[in-house]
Amino acid sequence: MATLSVKELHRPMPDPQAAPPEKAAQGKSRPRPRTRIQARNRAAILEAALDVFSAQGFRGATVDQIAAAAGLSKPNLLYYFPSKEAIHAALLERLLDTWLDPLREMDAEGDPLDEILAYVRRKLEMSRAYPRESRFFANEIVQGAPRIHAVLSTDLKALVDEKAALIQGWTEAGRLAPVHPHHLIFSIWSLTQHYADFDVQLRAVLGEEDPFEAAPEFLDTLYRRMLGPT
Amino acid sequence: MATLSVKELHRPMPDPQAAPPEKAAQGKSRPRPRTRIQARNRAAILEAALDVFSAQGFRGATVDQIAAAAGLSKPNLLYYFPSKEAIHAALLERLLDTWLDPLREMDAEGDPLDEILAYVRRKLEMSRAYPRESRFFANEIVQGAPRIHAVLSTDLKALVDEKAALIQGWTEAGRLAPVHPHHLIFSIWSLTQHYADFDVQLRAVLGEEDPFEAAPEFLDTLYRRMLGPT
DNA sequence: GTCTATAGCCTGATAGAC
DNA sequence: GTCTATCAGGCTATAGAC
Numbered sequence: 001m002a003t004l005s006v007k008e009l010h011r012p013m014p015d016p017q018a019a020p021p022e023k024a025a026q027g028k029s030r031p032r033p034r035t036r037i038q039a040r041n042r043a044a045i046l047e048a049a050l051d052v053f054s055a056q057g058f059r060g061a062t063v064d065q066i067a068a069a070a071g072l073s074k075p076n077l078l079y080y081f082p083s084k085e086a087i088h089a090a091l092l093e094r095l096l097d098t099w100l101d102p103l104r105e106m107d108a109e110g111d112p113l114d115e116i117l118a119y120v121r122r123k124l125e126m127s128r129a130y131p132r133e134s135r136f137f138a139n140e141i142v143q144g145a146p147r148i149h150a151v152l153s154t155d156l157k158a159l160v161d162e163k164a165a166l167i168q169g170w171t172e173a174g175r176l177a178p179v180h181p182h183h184l185i186f187s188i189w190s191l192t193q194h195y196a197d198f199d200v201q202l203r204a205v206l207g208e209e210d211p212f213e214a215a216p217e218f219l220d221t222l223y224r225r226m227l228g229p230t
Numbered sequence: 231m232a233t234l235s236v237k238e239l240h241r242p243m244p245d246p247q248a249a250p251p252e253k254a255a256q257g258k259s260r261p262r263p264r265t266r267i268q269a270r271n272r273a274a275i276l277e278a279a280l281d282v283f284s285a286q287g288f289r290g291a292t293v294d295q296i297a298a299a300a301g302l303s304k305p306n307l308l309y310y311f312p313s314k315e316a317i318h319a320a321l322l323e324r325l326l327d328t329w330l331d332p333l334r335e336m337d338a339e340g341d342p343l344d345e346i347l348a349y350v351r352r353k354l355e356m357s358r359a360y361p362r363e364s365r366f367f368a369n370e371i372v373q374g375a376p377r378i379h380a381v382l383s384t385d386l387k388a389l390v391d392e393k394a395a396l397i398q399g400w401t402e403a404g405r406l407a408p409v410h411p412h413h414l415i416f417s418i419w420s421l422t423q424h425y426a427d428f429d430v431q432l433r434a435v436l437g438e439e440d441p442f443e444a445a446p447e448f449l450d451t452l453y454r455r456m457l458g459p460t
Numbered sequence: 461g462t463c464t465a466t467a468g469c470c471t472g473a474t475a476g477a478c
Numbered sequence: 479g480t481c482t483a484t485c486a487g488g489c490t491a492t493a494g495a496c
Contacts, residue, residue: 037479055373059290063472076480078473138372138427142365143285145430152434160435177455183448186432186441190424191417197368200375202416204382205390211416218413225407225456267461293490306462308491 012047013098013130042080044070046094049087054132057139058088058147085147092140092148095133100156102126103185106163112170113228120188120219127196128212134196160185176227184227191219242277243328243360272310274300276324279317284362287369288318288377315377322370322378325363330386332356333415336393342400343458350418350449357426358442364426390415406457414457421449 048069052061063084067077081087102122106115127134140148164181171178195202195211202211278299282291293314297307311317332352336345357364370378394411401408425432425441432441 041479056289057287057369057373060287060373062470064470073481074472075474075482079479082473084472135372138368139287141431142368142372142427143287143290145434149430149434152431153437156431157435157437179451180444180448182436182439183444186424186428186435187421187448187452190420190428194416194420194424197372198416198420200379201371201382201386204375204379205387205416206412207383207387214410214413218410218417221409222417222452222456226452271461292488294488303463304490305464305492309461312491314490 010132011129012050013095013133015043015094038080041070041072045072045077045080045087046091049091050095050132050136053088053091054135054139057143058084059143088147091136095136096151096155099126099133099137100159103159103163106166108166112167112175113224116167116176116184116188116227117220117223120192120223121216123188123192124195124212124215124219127192127194131196131199134193138193138197177229179227188223191222240360240362242280243325243363245273245324268310271300271302271306275302275307275310275317276321279321280325280362280366283318283321284365284369287373288314289373318377321366325366326381326385329356329363329367330389333389333393336396338396338399342397342405343454346397346406346414346418346457347450347453350422350453351446353418353422354425354442354445354449357422357424361426361429364423368423368427407459409457421452 045066049061049066051069052065055061056065061084063077064074066084066087067074070077081090102119105122106119110118137148140146145152160182164185167176167179167181167184170176171181195215199211275296279291279296281299282295286295291314293307294304296314296317297304300307311320332349335352336349340348367378370376375382390412394415397406397409397411397414400406401411425445429441
């Protein structure tokens, strides 16, 4: 396989709402673009906004930067989205589902250790392939999550509580070494997202070596030793 | 012991340069305040700047916010520091040494597992007592470390390489389970700083429970299982 | 040392021609 | 749908009185 370009490696995540364009106009709360040009420009704006928000944070980003990166004038961008807030909200909504999918896929029917190791692998792959998305959320949360706190304490909490109960059941059945289930999930977020969010620091320390080279085996070993049979 | 107030819990870290006020004027590259008022105002500015930079990032922070938090007018603040950049640089210089001290204290003469567990405890305690400092660095690095990249690839790299070699020696002597030494250090940064940087998310998910309640035992267990004798 | 006033630029958002 | 022109407010930094 040929080496992927940086552009391809950092492709945007698939848009879960992009699939059925015909049914778009029917009863959706969010209006969908009606023309090819609108669809292309909206996509270009969100792609550019991901670049800028992930690199600068909400406050640090400017509408001008996003417009320039999208190849549009500032007023033209504001024809598609009414405000900077609206761009951020649309991007957040588009990314959130995909961002939480790796955890949703954890399967109660699978082997406990395998399920957790697979979750770790999926999350690390997200950090490698979608580092901008990781930094988009990191910027928001480090600065107090003013725009997404409601989602965290409802949807995210519900999902994590469900999966923590699953893990708790596994440990009580003696199928995993005993562990605080919520903190186990936090540790997976932390360890995997660190490779995206602090990438520049890891590369500064490692020099030539790519942080993602040794990361999969390191994390696999860590969780095997922590959770597996002695 | 009486409950500490939030103010006391989030006290600023000790200033490593504050100790000998008499020798300040002699040949230092950075001029030190000469009067009590100057010392107090400079300290108040740096304290306020830590509040604002850690919550908003460099671009998101404004000189007005810092001045208001320090109880000064904006021009008066700019009498003490020539620019917003200068405030950030002074704060960075003041925090960096203390921030890296926990790693420096890792002792080649101690018991390997004890030394690593003690490092984890010190780092977690830093996240608990100095979350603003953690978020100050997190903001900077997530956004590409434009103002501290040089320090990372020189001073930080040298320190980490030294300690990684120490860990490598321990594993080769059979005193630790084999592990990639650099990634082990990265994992400690990641897991401990996560409790400061993503605090709002952890609290949103946990509800009433304080994230720092179960964290010490969780991390202790994790590293014992990962590195200790089977 | 500290203030008020303000210069001069940047930023989000709008008006209106085409 | 897209543009140029522009407004109103926010921003860093400075001038100059006291």
